[in-house]
Amino acid sequence: MQYASLFDQPENSYSVEILRHLIQAPSVTPCDAGTIQFMSEKLGDLGFDTEVFERHGVKNLIASMHFGEGPILAFSGHVDVVPATSQGWISDPFGAQIIDGVIYGRGAADMKGGVAAMLSATRVLLSQPKKLAGTFYWLLTSDEEGEAEFGSKLIAEKLAQRGVILDACLVGEPTSHQVVGDTVKNGRRGAISGRIAIRGKAGHVAYPEQTINAAHIAGNVVNELASLPWWKDEAGSQTTLQVTGLTVPNIVDNLVPASCEVTFNIRYSHAYKSGEVKDYIQAALSNLNINFDIEWERPCESFYTGAKAERCFLNLVEQAIYEQTGQYPSLSTAGGTSDGRFFANELTQVIECGVKNDSIHQVNEHVSVADLIKIERIYLSVLKRFFNFV
Structure with missing residues (x-):
């Protein structure tokens, strides 16, 4: 050689x-x-x-x-x-x-x-x-x-x-x-993390009709995120979304939580850019008709x-x-x-x-x-x- x-x-x-x-x-x-x-x-x-x-x-x-x-x-x-x-x-x-x-x-x-x-x-x-x-x-x-x-x-x-x-x-x-x-x-693949703050209404667990349980809403959010289709994926470059945290602050067993945080990370196909991913997630959450804020972290194109x-x-x-x-x-x-x-x-x-x-x-x-x-x-x-x- x-x-x-x-x-x-x-x-x-x-x-x-x-x-x-x-x-x-x-x-x-x-x-x-x-x-x-x-x-x-x-x-x-x-x-x-x-x-x-x-x-x-x-x-x-x-x-x-x-x-x-x-x-x-x-x-x-x-x-x-x-x-x-x-x-x-x-x-x-x-x-x-x-x-x-x-x-x-x-x-x-x-x-x-x-x-x-x-x-x-x-x-x-x-x-x-x-x-x-x-x-x-x-x-x-x-x-x-x-x-x-x-x-x-x-x-x-x-x-x-x-x-x-x-x-x-x-x-x-x-x-x-x-x-x-x-x-x-x-x-x-690109990577980006999200932090969703869900707002509900606190109250006594014995009177759930007077509350909005943020933890229950978080469950719906997790299901929505996990089931999203990523139609632009290409062979060998698949998008994956993993929920990495679900947190209820100040847990008390007789209090319906007024807030809950869901964190997640997306590794997305090169067919997407971060702006598309964020818009897609935002639209999916908006369709749930919930009260939330979302922050994005650590974007990598x-x-x-x-x-x-x-x-x-x-x-x-x-x-x-x-x-x-x-x-x-x-x-x-x-x-x-x-x-x-x-x-x-x-x-x-x-x-x-x-x-x-x-x-x-x-x-x-x-x-x-x-x-x-x-x-x-x-x-x-x-x-x-x-x-x-x-």
Whole structure:
């Protein structure tokens, strides 16, 4: 395989070195623990123009390299991780120990492994004496696992203010299922939460005719929400609504409750946008003729990248994976949300591709050295194809 000599000693590879350094920095959201500056320096050493900016304790990095006229590609990722304690781990969750060819540590798969492999692939690309065309961006944040208000969202806004329109964006989230490269995300369902305050009329339980029981109304609301049809759903991208809470304040066994709160979360197909979802729910509740207020929380827009007749980034990634694995990947929009939503639009194709996700956010999160090398090779193949590396 081309450039095989670069991977002859995998445990001593550059991607392993970078990953271990990143894991050893306890960058629990929104703290970056120095990783943003570290990545800025590494990319600067490769010749990228780098800019680090901070907002409300979140650090972000925009790095760019212009090769000449041509399309614009971005690598996108995050250096922050969810918390971890030592309980149940076979090694320190921030120790980055290699045991039997497997690197253990918080963020190993989600997604410091992807960041390390992307950096190593970038380094290999730039070490080759070939003429490249286009512009290459790196976009990193320390605010993906949290509220995501001051990370990639602000990076995307800065790019828009500067008139930068990405042709393609590769997000290094862990997407693989059984083997590296078997699945990529070419979109994500949207997500939004709702909080419904139902107003009734209190009174003694012995005289229900003089009351309006908010808890009984809440039961009707739950039934209505659970039975709503989502007719625009597409195959492989189904909308699901789950009621997550039903609360009656100040419960007394002889008092009909005057108020009740219902909370719910919707993961909606990419066929919808959040505005449509909110209007649909509002109309359904209004048809019940009840007294209520609704508040919306944590909106995350859906996105989808389909095939294009020309300059199709989805096809490019599929070909890169086939080149390295001999198999084409399955396409999926399942799972949670990702920062890909901030960069996706009618002009920018966004694909997520990374290592296996079977241990993310879990005790003993890990990635094998072999898988890290495999995803690095896939990333390198993507870069060569995109920038016309021949």
